[in-house]
Amino acid sequence: MSGTYLGMPAFPRAAATATRDTRLRANLTHATHTIRDKRAKAVAELDDWAQLRAAGAAVKDRTLRRLDHYLEQLEAAVTAAGGQVHWALDADEANRIVTRLVRETGESEVVKVKSMATQEIGLNEALAGAGIRAYETDLAELIVQLGHDLPSHILVPAIHRNRSEIRDIFRREMASWGRPAPEGLGDSPAELAEAARLHLREKFLSAKVGISGANFMVAETGTLVVVESEGNGRMCLTLPETLISVVGIEKVVPSWQDLEIFLQLLPRSSTAERMNPYTSTWTGTTDGDGPQTFHLVLLDNGRTDTLADTVGRQALRCIRCSACLNVCPVYERAGGHAYGSPYPGPIGAILTPQLRGLAGPLEESLPYASSLCGACYEVCPVAIDIPEVLVHLRERVVQGGPVTLGGTRTVLQPAKGHAAERAAMRAVGWAFDHPGALRAGMRLAARTRRLHPRRLPGPGRAWSRTRDVPEVPAESFRDWWQRTRGTSSGRGTSSESGTSSGPGTSSGPGTTSGPDTSSERRGDVK
């Protein structure tokens, strides 16, 4: 992996670059619209979807409230089943633990099943630093790895690539990672899949160590669960002698009965399948079958800090289905890389700033990477109110406030760079709370309206680059009301000019003879 997420530019800048990339936008629009339409159909098939969704949210909330209890139960069950549990407070600790565990096997190569947690901590880079090569075996992850690229989607990490780009990457790169691409490789899905199959099979059969994530962990039995479409994950989970699973602590569910809910919610939300092709579960070790050594690395990395925030913690319900990415109009145009994290799209915009803290320009800009259209909340199978959390985090950015960082309660200072905005908001807020002053300002604006430029200076410049600014009308509504009604309590009791204000003579729009609004551009369809 050549890339790193650190040092990514702030969202608006990265997104502006992406919107100009017409091929990227075409790839993304095509892919997201296809999945989004299929998802809507798959969800519509279930008439109890709303109840399932509520149940999913409730189970996750209940679990998060007593997370310590369920994690201890999980640890005891995993240990009893012959596994070993390791606790990692942050990315560095997790990477150190995994590196040590791999070293202890004496191996210098590992196969990996797609795992967001290991992306989050930069495990591949850490292993490379220790002389250990990690091979991604999920097809899309393989494409990303061979392309020296970063994933740009939770479920389809190479969504930003089209078939001919993938063929070029395979032809160019496969040889240096193992079995080369077949002669004369074309770009049909079957050919590409076959090339990947041949390339990966070598790895599966030789690898002694597998590294995985997990979609769920069942506390009552210490069972881990991976849900996938290709079956490559199952190869990783069963063929090596040692299996190391790195999983975020929020992935625990209390019981198998709870799991049942998520095994319905996840496939329909993610791939629009009624049931996913492969669901693998593993519990500790079994003599003579599968990996003989099993390690579970439980990753915190900002999760307990997130849990301490009563509004923001709902982000930890996420089951990584990617439905919110596929409906998000911002993700569709900005692309996944603009989010600077393995978690792009709406969930990334609320998860990344919470896991990392509002630590830098990127993290501060992510809560604003949304028009608050609410499409993400509507599709989320565990009902995470993403717009609510976005606004909550915006408040943290501009006003600061109490947060938990590294387990300690502190008060966050307002971010720098919002001083002008804060002053403007204060001034606007003051004006709106002083209608007299506001009205004077509006009258001034109306009197000078002929002088207003159609293109704005300052922070409004970006707006008027692509849009025309509306003309200020000659008279505000307030002044019209006062002039025609003269009272705040309805019609006809005016002392000013209310005599003409009966319903019969009302000069509403749609009339071409409105005495006072003829200069307004809007409303006339001509």
Add this chain to the structure above:
Amino acid sequence: MRVALFVTCINDMLHPRTGQAVVALLERLGVEVGFPAEQSCCGQPQFNTGYRQAAEPLMRRFDRAFKDYEYVVTPSGSCAAMVRDNYPRIGAKAAAEGRGRGLVDAAAFAVPKMYELTEFLVDVLKVEDVGAYFPHTVTYHPTCHGLRVLGLGDRPRRLLEHVEGLELRELPGAEECCGFGGTFAVKNPAVSAAMGADKVRHILASGAEAVCAVDNSCLLHIGGTLSRRGAPVRPVHIAEILASTGGTAGTARNARTEGSVR
């Protein structure tokens, strides 16, 4: 029935015609409309940008302005959504911060009386045919807050379908955000413009003469994009369509029969 118009700051300053349309329409339907002058902005721009506490005085002002009314009607889906969805949140947070229950009460008072215009027409007045005449092809853009927070459903469409002379055109990708999003348009101009461009492309594909919505802020963004491209499609607030009548638009009816479907 005591009904107050909450005109909203944007309409007050930039689209007085929409407020006038609501007054004309409601009065035509026999409703007595009041306009408490104490009203101001709902606080949405402040709240959505992260300045929650700056929205609090405006919330109190809302409370004062409308306390004597049974219903508050607004021609703005997003402002109605702000009151209904976010006032309770602001109240709860203020209480949690130890600043009393005043705002909790204000929210509890404001939420049940807040109606977006089309909701008020269909749910309270129980009319779908408001006796309007608008001889044009029109496409309807369902705004995000109207669609997802208020759950307006097909109320606006039902009202439009009863407008005489109006031909409703399907809007491709109707439920996609236009890209305005308040300060989003300023903070993420490139993405906002890309979203606006796609929305405008779909509006043009509908072949309609006018695009209407329940919110002038979205129409401001859409209209600004249309105007910059020199497109002949006009943005019109739905209130202005519903307020148009055969009587007042009589001259238009004679002069523009080609635009009429009847």
